[in-house]
Amino acid sequence: MAMLEISNLGVSFRTPRGTLHAVKDVSFSLEPGRCLGIVGESGSGKSQTMLGMLGLLPQNGTVTGSALFEGEELIGAPRRRLDELRGARMSLVFQDSITGLTPHMRIGDQLAEVLQVHKGFSRKQALAESLAMLEVLRLSEPERRLRQYPHELSGGMRQRVMIAMALLCKPSLLIADEPTTALDVTVQATILSTLGKLKDHAGTAIILITHDLSVVAGVCDEVAVMYGGRIVEHAPVDELFAAPAHPYTKGLFMCTPRIDMPTGGMLPAIPGVPPPLNAMPPGCAFSPRCPEADARCEQVRPEARRIGNRLAACLKVPA
């Protein structure tokens, strides 16, 4: 049995302009010790899928479908049960560490409360454990950091505090939303190797949301590419990097700089912008920007098809 089994997950928001569907029909499963990368442009529904699954959508958000975590249904689970799981067996690292920590609480207290609430640790025990975690993540002067407030730390330090917070209870599932975006390369390497160790030694399953394909190549076992709220391609990482199938995935690779590229040229970009949520084309959401699209693509929405080890939702991909 998979550790995480997502089927037909949908996320929608009630707005004054009507209901907007941010995520549609997302399905995937994840085994322990595996890392799934989710890539896609801003607004493609990457983060909303995760927030919906964890019950963390804002008040006007609704989630449908099913998310089985270790055999237990998360969608519609009572808040009390979600509280027991969140932060303990499944953790989330948010992308924005600047506003993500409570400004009036000391770092130590924000870390320690995770262990106090989930494991019933005393404050002293919990602080000692938090200190150890900050040391693992190579934060300088960890004792001092525990007594400081978020505004006294740099962005990179705060990001590592967020990661430490998520790892304290040794979760079996870690979801990291752009965890290394704000960090310089050396710190990024530390974080990524920490994630790699977790996966290999502790059997933690990881979902890594990112738009950095080099991070995906470094850590992930498989990749799901999202566009317009749907997964358009899902494949093992080596196969995807060797030969992207979906035209959108090809586009993403084209606009990633490579070391073997001729210098001085302009980096190509996918023409156009993603369609707004309230004006999705009837057919393939990528068809207006797709170099390979024809009249049928604009009218018929492609279902995801299995081709070897991968899934692709495109009429043009040969079976």
Place this chain on the structure above:
Amino acid sequence: MGGYILKRLLIGVPTLFIIITASFFLMRSAPGGPFDAEVDLDPAVKANLEATYGLDLPVSGQYVRFLGALSHFDFGPSTTYPDRSVGELISDGLPVTLRLGLTAKALAAALGMTAGIVAARNRNGPIDAAVMGAASLGIALPNFVVAPALTLVFGVYLHLLPVAGWGDGSARYWILPVIALALPQIAAIARIMRGAMLEILSADYVRTARAKGMPENRVLWRHVMRAAFLPVMTYLGPAAAAVVTGSVIVEQLFGLPGIGRFFVQGAMNRDYSLVMGIVILYATVLILLNLLVDIAYGWLDPRARVK
């Protein structure tokens, strides 16, 4: 911290001096004087009275004399209440005013914040609508409408509470004035608290706390509440200074022997020293409370702390 407080207190001295000087000359420039009553006094008698109170001197001379007396905390005699010094009047009225004002403030803070929290947690629901509707009414209704209405219902119709007066100073006498004073403040605080809560509940760090699996009560008390107090404090701080002068209207309507009434009568009768005494008291308390609010800001929000 000690250095900061000392510095702020020292800055308060020139502030107070400017307030004293400005109000002194403003009072003197108002037409009329303490002995220009409806009944014309015999010029000789009036001159005699003015000499007694030092009002025959030129204004600058009066000012110097006033400052001299003030330097040993002598506010001078009252012209409205003969044979009583301003110091005595203030120390008579202050306990009444303080009891009213502090009780009303405490009530307003407790009820207002509770109502705001309840409304925010039930946002856009019927409870929220009811609380916010009541709050709008509370802000719209002035004291001089609420106070007589309360008197009418609880004093005249139901005979539950005295209509006015201070009596022996027991709770029965100050229940209605306290309610009249507190109602608009409850309403204002409820609205401020609700707005602050709603803003903070959608903050990223609240989502982080929920993602950590913190139960909602812990999220509210540890992650939301302290930040939500800030705007309430901004409102309560300077408003608390009004506790000292009391509510002029409420004290007048309920016939209570507080400072507010002295202030009105002092101003009407051009009782210079009485008005000055109350102005100085008010200004001092306001300066101290502003300092207190700034210190409390630092306690609530570490980013505002002085190094």
